Amino acid sequence: MRQPQETTQTKEDQMKHIDPAEYLAFMGTPISENLGVAPRLDWIPISKLRIDPAYQREVLRNGARNIGKIAREFDWSLFGIVVVAEIEGDLYAIVDGQHRTLGAALRGIEAVPCLIIQADLSKQAKAFAAINGAVTKIHGLAIFAAEVAAGTPEAVALRDACAAAEVTICKYPVAAINMKPNETLAIGALQRCLRVYGAQHLTAALRCITQTRRGEVGHLREPTIKALCHVLEVEPSWKESEENLHKAMKKFDFAKQLEKATITAKQQRNETYTVLGNVLFDFLDKQLGVPA
Structure with missing residues (x-):
C-alpha cells in the first residue's frame, strides 16, 4: 500500500499575501481619483535637513532620551525612512523622523534615506498629523x-x-x-x-x-x-x-x-x-x- 507523502510547510507558505479585498468595506467612496504626486526616494545629507517649529514638536526630556537611545543602539535595519518635503535653498523640511535623524547625526552619520514628498507648509503639517495621528497603536x-x-x-x-x-x-x-x-x-x-x-x-x-x-x-x-x-x-x-x-x-x-x-x-x-x-x-x- 502506497504511503501518503508528508508535506512540510516552509516559512514562505506560512506568510500572508497582501490582499486588500477584506478591507474594501472600510474604505468607502474615495474622496478623489487624484492620488497626488508620487514621492521619490533618495539619500539626503543631514546638513540639508531642517526642522520647522510650525508643526514639529519641541524636543523635551523624553524626546531627548529617545534620541539618545536611537544613537546608542543605532542599527540601519531599525531606522526606517525619513519623510521630508523640498523647501527653498535646496533644503528639505523633516515631516517625520526628526528624532531618528538626530540620533543618526549623534553617531556621525552624514546622510539618511528619505522619502521626498511635494508639499507646501500647510500640506507638510497635514502629512505630519496624518503620519503621527493615524498610527495603529501596537499592544x-x-x-x-x-x-x-x-x-x-x-x-x-x-x-x-x-x-x-x-x-x-x-x-x-x-x-x-x-x-x-x-x-x-x-x-x-x-x-x-x-x-x-x-x-x-x-x-x-x-x-x-x-x-x-x-x-x-x-x-x-x-x-x-x-x-x-x-x-x-x-x-x-x-x-x-x-x-x-x-x-x-x-x-x-x-x-x-x-x-x-x-x-x-x-x-x-x-x-x-x-x-x-x-x-x-x-x-x-x-x-x-x-x-x-
Missing part, C-alpha cells in the same frame, strides 16, 4: 511577541519563566470568553515581576495558580500575579515545599478574594494587589505558618 502583547521572535534576552527569559509554569502569554488581546486555561494577558505585571523578583520566583508564583486550578480560566491576572510574587518574597520559606504550598493554595478562592480585594481597594483608595496580598499572607500564615 504590549504584540511587542512582546515580536521581541521573543527577535530573541531579545528579557523577552525570552520571561517566556521561559512562564513556560516553566505552563503559562502562555497571548500574542494579542483576547476576550475573556475565548481565553484558554493558563493563558494570560498580564504582560505588564509579568515583565515587572521578572525584573523585581527574578525568573525562578516568578515561576513559583505562577505555579501556585496553574498547578492548583487546572482547566480553569481567568486567574492569571495582574493583581493575583503581583500579590503572589510579593507574598512569597516576604516569606520565602513557603516556597521550600512546593507540594505543601500547592496543597494550601487549592483551598484559596482566587475569584472570590480578588473580587473582594477590588472592592476594598476602591474604598481604601489602595492598590488591589496590595489588599489581595494581605489577605493571601494571612491565609498562608494560617495554613503553613511562619518558621520561628
Whole structure:
C-alpha cells in the first residue's frame, strides 16, 4: 500500500499575501481619483535637513532620551525612512523622523534615506498629523511577541519563566470568553515581576495558580500575579515545599478574594494587589505558618 507523502510547510507558505479585498468595506467612496504626486526616494545629507517649529514638536526630556537611545543602539535595519518635503535653498523640511535623524547625526552619520514628498507648509503639517495621528497603536502583547521572535534576552527569559509554569502569554488581546486555561494577558505585571523578583520566583508564583486550578480560566491576572510574587518574597520559606504550598493554595478562592480585594481597594483608595496580598499572607500564615 502506497504511503501518503508528508508535506512540510516552509516559512514562505506560512506568510500572508497582501490582499486588500477584506478591507474594501472600510474604505468607502474615495474622496478623489487624484492620488497626488508620487514621492521619490533618495539619500539626503543631514546638513540639508531642517526642522520647522510650525508643526514639529519641541524636543523635551523624553524626546531627548529617545534620541539618545536611537544613537546608542543605532542599527540601519531599525531606522526606517525619513519623510521630508523640498523647501527653498535646496533644503528639505523633516515631516517625520526628526528624532531618528538626530540620533543618526549623534553617531556621525552624514546622510539618511528619505522619502521626498511635494508639499507646501500647510500640506507638510497635514502629512505630519496624518503620519503621527493615524498610527495603529501596537499592544504590549504584540511587542512582546515580536521581541521573543527577535530573541531579545528579557523577552525570552520571561517566556521561559512562564513556560516553566505552563503559562502562555497571548500574542494579542483576547476576550475573556475565548481565553484558554493558563493563558494570560498580564504582560505588564509579568515583565515587572521578572525584573523585581527574578525568573525562578516568578515561576513559583505562577505555579501556585496553574498547578492548583487546572482547566480553569481567568486567574492569571495582574493583581493575583503581583500579590503572589510579593507574598512569597516576604516569606520565602513557603516556597521550600512546593507540594505543601500547592496543597494550601487549592483551598484559596482566587475569584472570590480578588473580587473582594477590588472592592476594598476602591474604598481604601489602595492598590488591589496590595489588599489581595494581605489577605493571601494571612491565609498562608494560617495554613503553613511562619518558621520561628
